[in-house]
Amino acid sequence: MSALKINFFQGQSDLLSEIKSNGEDVENKSIDAIKNKISELFNMKNIHFLFGSGTSAGAIPTMAQLYDKVETHINALELPLNKFVKEEFEKIKLRVEDKNLEDVLGILYSHRVYLKGGDKDNSDLKVCESLIKIIETIIFDEINIDFDDVKYKDNIENYQRFYRKTALRNKDLSRINVFTTNNDLFNETALDSLNIHYINGFNGGLNRYFNPALFNYTFSKRMDTSIDKFEPVENMVHLYKIHGSINWIEDTKNANTFFKIKETFNPNKGENNVLVYPTPTKQNKSLGSPYVEMFREFQRKLLEPLSVLFVIGYSFSDEHVNNIIYQALATNSTMNLVVINDVSDRDIFKIEDDRIFKIWGEKSDGQKIHYFNNIINDILPNVNAFKSESNSLNQFVKFYNENLNK
Numbered sequence: 390m391s392a393l394k395i396n397f398f399q400g401q402s403d404l405l406s407e408i409k410s411n412g413e414d415v416e417n418k419s420i421d422a423i424k425n426k427i428s429e430l431f432n433m434k435n436i437h438f439l440f441g442s443g444t445s446a447g448a449i450p451t452m453a454q455l456y457d458k459v460e461t462h463i464n465a466l467e468l469p470l471n472k473f474v475k476e477e478f479e480k481i482k483l484r485v486e487d488k489n490l491e492d493v494l495g496i497l498y499s500h501r502v503y504l505k506g507g508d509k510d511n512s513d514l515k516v517c518e519s520l521i522k523i524i525e526t527i528i529f530d531e532i533n534i535d536f537d538d539v540k541y542k543d544n545i546e547n548y549q550r551f552y553r554k555t556a557l558r559n560k561d562l563s564r565i566n567v568f569t570t571n572n573d574l575f576n577e578t579a580l581d582s583l584n585i586h587y588i589n590g591f592n593g594g595l596n597r598y599f600n601p602a603l604f605n606y607t608f609s610k611r612m613d614t615s616i617d618k619f620e621p622v623e624n625m626v627h628l629y630k631i632h633g634s635i636n637w638i639e640d641t642k643n644a645n646t647f648f649k650i651k652e653t654f655n656p657n658k659g660e661n662n663v664l665v666y667p668t669p670t671k672q673n674k675s676l677g678s679p680y681v682e683m684f685r686e687f688q689r690k691l692l693e694p695l696s697v698l699f700v701i702g703y704s705f706s707d708e709h710v711n712n713i714i715y716q717a718l719a720t721n722s723t724m725n726l727v728v729i730n731d732v733s734d735r736d737i738f739k740i741e742d743d744r745i746f747k748i749w750g751e752k753s754d755g756q757k758i759h760y761f762n763n764i765i766n767d768i769l770p771n772v773n774a775f776k777s778e779s780n781s782l783n784q785f786v787k788f789y790n791e792n793l794n795k
Contacts, residue, residue, distance in 0.1 A: 395419050395750035395758055397426075400743045416753055420767050423748060428770040430725060430746075434562055435696040436555075439710070440569035440576075443702020443730065444761045448544040449573055450531050456488035458531070459524050473516045474523070490524070494666055497521050525666055529658045532573050533635050543762075548579035550765045555772050556585050556624050564607060564625040566690050568683075570632045570707065580626060587626040590679065591652040598640075599650035601682035604629070631683040631710070650679050684713065691717035697725040702761055705735040718744065729768065730759050 393415050397404045404426070408418045430436075442449065450458065463471075463478050485492040497517055504514040534541055555565055569576065580587045586608050591597040604627060609619040630637075640651035691698060691713065698714065705711055714737075717724055724744060728737060731749040738747060748768070749759040756763050 393419060393750075395423075395752065396748065397423050398747045400745060401741045402743075420752075420758075424768055424770065426746070427727070427768055430697045430727065431770055431772055433695045433697045433725070435566075435690070435693045436558075436563070437566045437568065437690055437696060437698045438555075439698060439700045439703050439714075440567065440571060441701070441703025441730075442571060443704075444547075444569070445544060445571055445573055445575055446702065446761070448534060448541050448575070449571070452490045453488045455528060455531060456490040456493070459490065459493075459527055462523065462527060463520075471519075473512070474519050477516050477520055494521070494524060497524070526658050528666060529635060533656055533658075534573065536574070536578050544575060545579055545582070547762050547765060548575050549583055551761075551769070552579055552583055552585055552626065553771075554765065554769050556583075556626050558623060558772055560623055563693075564627055566627045566629065568629045568631055568687050568690075570703065570710065572630070572633055572635050574634070574636065576628055580628070583624075585624045585626060586622060587628050589628040589630065589652075590682070597652040599637075599648040599652075599679045599682075601648075601679070601686065604686050629683050629686055631680065631687060633680065637679075648679060684709070688713050688717065691724060692721050694721070694723045696721065696723065697727060700726065700728045700730065701764060702730065704730065705732050705737055711737075718742065729764055731757070 393405065393409055395405065395416065397419065403409075405419050405422060408415055408422060411418075442451070460478075460482075463475055466475060468475070481493055481496050484496060497520055501514065501517050501521065504511055504517060507514075536545065558565065567576065577587070577589070588603050588606060590599050590601055590603055592600050592603055608622040608625050634652075636653045636656040638651050638653055639649055641649050687710075690696070696717075698717075700714075703710075714726065718726060725746070726737075726744060727746045727748070729748045732738060733747075733749070737745065749757075751757055752763070752767075758764070758767060
């Protein structure tokens, strides 16, 4: 019998050690143990999710794949018109390792800032800006996918199944909060297709502008037409795109708004797009609007009592995001963190803290349990408002019966 490759830790304690030593039906019992714990955590008042690039894997290229696309595109440029652009890229390639497109853009952005301090007609500046435009356009085009294309069907269904399982919470609990570093529109497309209400910080009709105050709102319905009594709508999600979105643009035409960020219906690459491209300097850009408001909400939500943050598809490579998580753990004693990803080389895995749960590994069929589709199928419970109410009633009856004769 092969050794179990599924891992489930609380702090530094292996929660599957007893099951592994038993040796009978180990995989199924391990998955059940994980699912049971996750179900317990889902009963906490405040549930938050942090999505990274792994949730859109297969549809959106990885950084290495994007690097290859950039290299192929630049190599195909016509000479002599693009001679200096090609030469500039070849120079930068020598300074980066492992096809790291973030480092390439980081070098170019820094070089552009330096060159802008000199002659505005500097030919080197024009070459630098041309190379940046090529790379940003390729990234944008790869994110701006056609959701009618059948090849994205599985990805859309993953998001749909996720929201079917998580959006319909008991009205006595808070609505779920989904924070994502992704710029794509998978979340919005899935939510729209399921008729699930969501607040993403934009309001309006034909023209939708950013207003962070909306994150403090929720949808409610009148319980009785004769009295002013309301209850929250169950199928409701708060969506925070902390690195921006391909359908956000800067729009200064509307003077009657504090934030000049507009949500568009047909995103196109332009100079006024508002999203954080993958670079080491993205933390600096995150200090501006609307990102500062998004990160403030992220920090505020993690400080709420009785919170749990589920991290899915995120590799802990963004220090700005990491710091907010670490600060919340240091400040909020009632916060739990569940990392569902193979990031065992990261600092978060080395911390001895029973509030931190770590899940990763491979099933016997070769499927990674920490991949988004397997998380949805094997780990996440099916949250249902009616079941939750029934469970609460059953728990009360059980408690009453146990204490009746005491």
